[in-house]
Amino acid sequence: MRIWLSGIGISAAGIPDWDSAQAIVRGERQFENAEYSYRAPELLSGSERRRCPASVKLALDVSEQARSMAGVEGSDLSGVFASMTGDGPIVTRSMATLADNPHYLSPTDFHNSVHNAAVGYWAIANGSRHGATSLTAAEESIAAALLKAAMQLHSDNVPVMLCAYEVPFSAPLDVAVGIPVPFGAALLLHREKPPGCLAGLDISLEEGDGAPSRPARDFWSGLFDTNPAARIIPLVEQVALLQPGETNVVRAGAVGSSMLTVALTR
Amino acid sequence: MSARVRPSITAFTAVSCLGSGQRATLEALRKGSSGLRPCDFPGADFQTHIGRVDGLEDNPVTGSLARYDCRNNRLAEMALLSDNFAGHVGDCVARRGAGRIGLVLGTSTSGIHQAERAFAERGNDALPDWFDYRHSQDVHATTEFVGARLGIEGPCMTVSTACSSSAKVFADARQLIEHDICDAVVVGGVDSLCLLTLYGFRSLELTAPDACRPNDADRAGLSIGEAGGFALLERPSGAGQALAVLEGVGESSDAYHMSSPHPEGLGALGSMRGALGSAGLAPEQVDYINLHGTGSKANDLVESRAVMSLFGGATPCSSTKGWTGHTLGAAGIIEAVIAILAIRDGFMPGNLGMRKLDPDIETNVVPVGRDADVVRVLSNSFGFGGNNCSLLFGRAA
Numbered sequence: 326m327r328i329w330l331s332g333i334g335i336s337a338a339g340i341p342d343w344d345s346a347q348a349i350v351r352g353e354r355q356f357e358n359a360e361y362s363y364r365a366p367e368l369l370s371g372s373e374r375r376r377c378p379a380s381v382k383l384a385l386d387v388s389e390q391a392r393s394m395a396g397v398e399g400s401d402l403s404g405v406f407a408s409m410t411g412d413g414p415i416v417t418r419s420m421a422t423l424a425d426n427p428h429y430l431s432p433t434d435f436h437n438s439v440h441n442a443a444v445g446y447w448a449i450a451n452g453s454r455h456g457a458t459s460l461t462a463a464e465e466s467i468a469a470a471l472l473k474a475a476m477q478l479h480s481d482n483v484p485v486m487l488c489a490y491e492v493p494f495s496a497p498l499d500v501a502v503g504i505p506v507p508f509g510a511a512l513l514l515h516r517e518k519p520p521g522c523l524a525g526l527d528i529s530l531e532e533g534d535g536a537p538s539r540p541a542r543d544f545w546s547g548l549f550d551t552n553p554a555a556r557i558i559p560l561v562e563q564v565a566l567l568q569p570g571e572t573n574v575v576r577a578g579a580v581g582s583s584m585l586t587v588a589l590t591r
Numbered sequence: 592m593s594a595r596v597r598p599s600i601t602a603f604t605a606v607s608c609l610g611s612g613q614r615a616t617l618e619a620l621r622k623g624s625s626g627l628r629p630c631d632f633p634g635a636d637f638q639t640h641i642g643r644v645d646g647l648e649d650n651p652v653t654g655s656l657a658r659y660d661c662r663n664n665r666l667a668e669m670a671l672l673s674d675n676f677a678g679h680v681g682d683c684v685a686r687r688g689a690g691r692i693g694l695v696l697g698t699s700t701s702g703i704h705q706a707e708r709a710f711a712e713r714g715n716d717a718l719p720d721w722f723d724y725r726h727s728q729d730v731h732a733t734t735e736f737v738g739a740r741l742g743i744e745g746p747c748m749t750v751s752t753a754c755s756s757s758a759k760v761f762a763d764a765r766q767l768i769e770h771d772i773c774d775a776v777v778v779g780g781v782d783s784l785c786l787l788t789l790y791g792f793r794s795l796e797l798t799a800p801d802a803c804r805p806n807d808a809d810r811a812g813l814s815i816g817e818a819g820g821f822a823l824l825e826r827p828s829g830a831g832q833a834l835a836v837l838e839g840v841g842e843s844s845d846a847y848h849m850s851s852p853h854p855e856g857l858g859a860l861g862s863m864r865g866a867l868g869s870a871g872l873a874p875e876q877v878d879y880i881n882l883h884g885t886g887s888k889a890n891d892l893v894e895s896r897a898v899m900s901l902f903g904g905a906t907p908c909s910s911t912k913g914w915t916g917h918t919l920g921a922a923g924i925i926e927a928v929i930a931i932l933a934i935r936d937g938f939m940p941g942n943l944g945m946r947k948l949d950p951d952i953e954t955n956v957v958p959v960g961r962d963a964d965v966v967r968v969l970s971n972s973f974g975f976g977g978n979n980c981s982l983l984f985g986r987a988a
Contacts, residue, residue, distance in 0.1 A: 420706050420707060420710045423787060427786055430787075436795070438787065440730055440752070440753075441751060445977055446976075448844040448845070448978075453844055454857065456762070456844065458842075462747060476766035476770050496716055497717050498706070582689075582690055583746075
């Protein structure tokens with residue numbers, strides 16, 4: 326299935342946006358690690374901006390980067406949001422409250438604890454009434470999200486905001502889950518080639534046991550190995566490195582017993 | 592866009608507080624006997640009613656998949672065994688090949704009750720050694736367990752959009768078949784009781800003290816239930832005997848509020864219109880609507896307005912949550928199973944718990960179940976976060 330990319334967003338420690346990611350991947354700039362800080366979502370109203378949890382801030386940050394790069398209306402988009410863990414800090418806090426004094430469970434924490442909180446806030450922020458989903462395939466959520474986005478584009482032809490995000494849990498669940506730092510990325514995808522197209526993505530499923538692609542640049546190997554959303558890094562790197570006329574192939578992850586493969590062209 | 596594929600449903604089952612399997616579910620619906628009871632879930636210390644599945648405490652997951660043992664996966668296993676569902680999938684795997692069969696399940700809280708138990712035992716801020724996040728609490732854990740249990744090698748994913756989770760899985764299954772990635776897809780959902788949802792809905796003042804009474808003038812909120820259910824969807828060609836077909840799916844977002852429905856029901860309207868549109872059917876071709884009908888003041892009223900504006904006041908409709916409670920991430924599949932039973936067995940369920948219809952609800956709510964020739968059923972599922980889904984099932988040709 327062929328789909329097209331018109332916008333991209335990314336957020337990691339030391340890499341606040343796509344411009345910086347692109348410059349670092351192309352070797353135009355040195356990667357410098359920095360403490361991660363969440364951006365407050367400008368699109369939400371005051372009370373929602375205050376109430377929304379870390380995972381939602383991250384997801385809205387990267388999806389808004391991708392939307393504004395493409396210059397499309399948010400209300401015209403459908404969402405495919407992927408996360409293995411949803412919002413770890415809220416879940417951890419709720420578990421502790423339920424163990425210690427369950428009658429104090431916060432109603433805001435409860436509605437923010439649902440896995441689809443990010444896509445729900447995203448639809449509110451963008452005024453999108455299109456169908457949208459929140460999915461997981463654990464460590465292989467990126468491959469599942471790419472497949473889902475491609476199928477949905479070819480069934481419904483509404484542009485899709487693919488958004489992947491993962492934030493660390495707090496103690497004591499942090500040890501059990503093992504995601505040390507946040508990472509998020511978003512791809513704005515279309516069925517027909519859009520103006521300002523960044524790349525064409527040819528998505529196929531291939532038989533066999535081959536390993537997925539790893540990052541081309543070493544500095545984010547640790548992130549790739551510990552944050553399931555960072556499995557998208559080899560794909561976004563190739564967007565940065567792609568030259569006109571070239572085809573770059575990325576093995577994006579397992580879908581059942583097959584490997585989801587993306588051939589990028591420009 | 593080309594005509595949508597209409598997958599055949601060749602096997603299905605459900606386990607809820609009504610019991611295990613099609614027969615127990617249908618009998619309870621026909622007799623008007625609710626599965627709800629006063630809350631006796633350990634640790635839930637307030638007055639409400641729940642739909643609890645008996646026997647989960649005594650049936651751990653054992654053998655090679657024992658590390659997946661938790662309440663949610665025990666419930667999944669119970670559902671796999673009911674109506675010989677796992678056996679039907681086994682036949683399908685043999686016929687079509689494991690790599691051509693996909694798996695898409697819905698859940699809201701997966702095995703999070705395992706974490707609740709672990710936190711109750713925590714000392715010095717460390718969790719006990721027996722706690723295994725990855726195979727219990729993880730949102731995808733049940734799908735992984737079921738995939739391994741059934742030997743499925745096609746795409747496996749989990750949809751978690753709160754109370755519409757296991758309705759939206761039908762949309763994914765249809766796409767997997769339409770795009771020739773799968774010939775058959777196991778869909779379903781499993782959501783088990785846990786303190787997070789019981790106290791969570793209580794914190795939002797949405798739990799009823801007594802058994803829920805959807806569409807009643809004096810309704811006071813939800814009863815939370817647990818359930819698991821599955822359906823096998825197959826490409827029409829080469830399928831086993833079709834028990835029903837998936838005629839249409841509609842999805843929408845409210846884009847309004849995280850935990851309140853859009854006051855004019857725009858989201859509900861969008862998903863119902865989408866289901867009719869994708870089936871190429873007019874509203875009058877639907878014989879019965881299984882409502883989301885949670886029993887909350889807001890949901891039932893808003894849903895009725897959306898149904899009125901699209902269908903008018905003639906189409907019979909009812910909520911079956913007075914039988915099962917609101918089974919959250921499993922509600923979509925449980926009500927899909929009820930829809931298929933209604934078509935197959937010629938029975939239109941009533942609206943258990945309703946004594947006096949809310950005068951502001953103008954739809955044709957069926958108070959008591961009756962035998963009826965039901966050819967097409969629309970089933971609504973709406974979730975927190977405003978992710979809505981409507982499914983349209985029809986009789987197999």
